[in-house]
Amino acid sequence: MHSLKSLRTHELFGYVLIALAVLNWSGNFVAARAMADSFPPATFNVLRWLIATLVFLPFGIRPLWRERQTVLAHLPGLCLVALFGISLYDLLSFVAGSTTEALNMSLIATLSPVFTFILAYFFLGEDLRLRTLLGILVSMFGVVVLVTDGDFAKLAQLTFTTGDLLMLAVAGMSACYNVSVKKLAGKLSQSAMLMSTFILGLLFLCPMCFWELNNGAVLPEMTQTVWAILLYLGIFASVLCYLFWNMAVEIIGAGKTTLFYYTIPFCSGILAWVFLGETVSTCQIISGLLIFSGIIICLTAGSSSRSSKTRKTPAVARKLQGESA
Numbered sequence: 001m002h003s004l005k006s007l008r009t010h011e012l013f014g015y016v017l018i019a020l021a022v023l024n025w026s027g028n029f030v031a032a033r034a035m036a037d038s039f040p041p042a043t044f045n046v047l048r049w050l051i052a053t054l055v056f057l058p059f060g061i062r063p064l065w066r067e068r069q070t071v072l073a074h075l076p077g078l079c080l081v082a083l084f085g086i087s088l089y090d091l092l093s094f095v096a097g098s099t100t101e102a103l104n105m106s107l108i109a110t111l112s113p114v115f116t117f118i119l120a121y122f123f124l125g126e127d128l129r130l131r132t133l134l135g136i137l138v139s140m141f142g143v144v145v146l147v148t149d150g151d152f153a154k155l156a157q158l159t160f161t162t163g164d165l166l167m168l169a170v171a172g173m174s175a176c177y178n179v180s181v182k183k184l185a186g187k188l189s190q191s192a193m194l195m196s197t198f199i200l201g202l203l204f205l206c207p208m209c210f211w212e213l214n215n216g217a218v219l220p221e222m223t224q225t226v227w228a229i230l231l232y233l234g235i236f237a238s239v240l241c242y243l244f245w246n247m248a249v250e251i252i253g254a255g256k257t258t259l260f261y262y263t264i265p266f267c268s269g270i271l272a273w274v275f276l277g278e279t280v281s282t283c284q285i286i287s288g289l290l291i292f293s294g295i296i297i298c299l300t301a302g303s304s305s306r307s308s309k310t311r312k313t314p315a316v317a318r319k320l321q322g323e324s325a
Contacts, residue, residue, distance in 0.1 A: 014251035018260045021244035024236045025264055038226070040217035041091050042208035049086060049205060051234025053198045060195025067192040074187060078196050081180045084173035085242070086201025091208065092173075096166035108167040109261075110140045115175035116258040124182055126255045127301075135297030139262040142290030146266060150283040174261070178254040185250035194243060259298050262291045 039047075064071065071078065114136055120126040148154045184193060220226060249257045266288040273280045 011252050014248045014257075017244040017248040017251070018257060021241050021248060022260050022263050022267055024241035024244070038220040040212045040219075041095060042205055042212050043217060043219065045087075045090055046202065046205045046209040047230055048233045048238060049198060049202045051230060052238035053195075053202055055235055056195060056198060056239050060191045060198070063189050063191035064195040067188055070188055071192060071196050074184060077180055077184055078193070079200055081177060081184070081193075082197040082200035083204055084180070085177040086197060087204035087208075089170060089173055089177070091205070092166045092170050096163035096170065108164060109171055110143045111168070112171040112174040113139075113255075113258040113261050115172055116178045117255045119175050119179045120182070120253065120255045123179055124254060126253050128255075129301045131301035132255075132298045135259070135294040135299075135301065137294070138297060139259065139291045139294030142266075142287045142294060143262055145283055145290060146287035149281065150286075175258070178249055178258050181246050181249045182254040185246075190243060190246055190250075193246065194239075197242075198238075256299065259295045262295065263288075266291055 117126070117128055117132065117136070121128040144152075144155075181193075188196075245257070266284065270280065
């Protein structure tokens with residue numbers, strides 16, 4: 001039992017969890033791409049999270065009931081996690097995609113780890129070093145190479161729309177989600193936190209779904225392929241992905257975990273090559289090398305940081321810790 005507990009708090013185990021989360025999350029984009037023209041966004045997400053909630057219910061309902069007093073005490077924070085990580089994240093990304101270019105979306109999404117590091121520095125006391133910033137820039141450049149296919153002239157042709165503001169909001173929400181999960185770590189079990197956020201996220205989505213259906217949205221034919229994609233999204237890209245990601249945030253911190261967000265476009269391309277027959281270009285390989293190089297730079301910067309006992313905690317984090325004591 002002791003060795004199992006040690007494994008769950010070991011950094012290496014945290015990176016394994018990130019790899020599993022990214023693999024499932026990358027498949028999420030491939031599956032969502034296949035369904036993009038078939039489903040109204042809120043209705044699609046309601047079905048996805050209904051499946052996730054029902055699948056996790058046998059594992060999460062007892063911890064949720066056992067920790068109900070703690071859940072109620074942290075309900076505002078859990079509502080933020082549910083809104084930012086479930087209800088609004090995919091929905092706003094979907095809506096943004098109808099009003100802006102994929103290139104704009106990909107470039108703006110790279111700001112999410114930057115926002116996370118900044119918030120984690122001020123509210124969690126995590127390190128923010130110059131070498132970390134350098135690694136972030138290298139990974140961001142890798143994403144730029146990927147989404148422009150090495151043709152940087154495309155950047156001069158960018159135009160900005162309302163969808164870009166939505167994607168900027170999505171990047172900010174992603175950062176808030178990661179920091180909120182870290183703040184809740186240790187106060188609730190992962191099972192209770194996931195169960196409560198799944199239920200809250202589903203409840204927040206329902207009014208949007210009803211609005212869509214009342215305004216003429218039409219569901220596609222529910223074929224075996226549609227159900228297979230929904231089951232994949234509900235189980236692997238929701239339950240397992242969020243469980244692995246939240247555990248990784250708890251073990252290695254919000255900043256380090258969110259760095260691996262940069263690998264999602266590259267991994268999505270690999271999965272699209274395997275399952276959709278899309279080609280892998282030289283630029284995609286180069287971008288992957290840049291992305292992983294940037295992550296390694298950030299992680300080695302973290303390994304040289306001072307211990308948590310001697311590290312100076314920013315004033316905001318000290319204040320929050322004092323209030324929670």
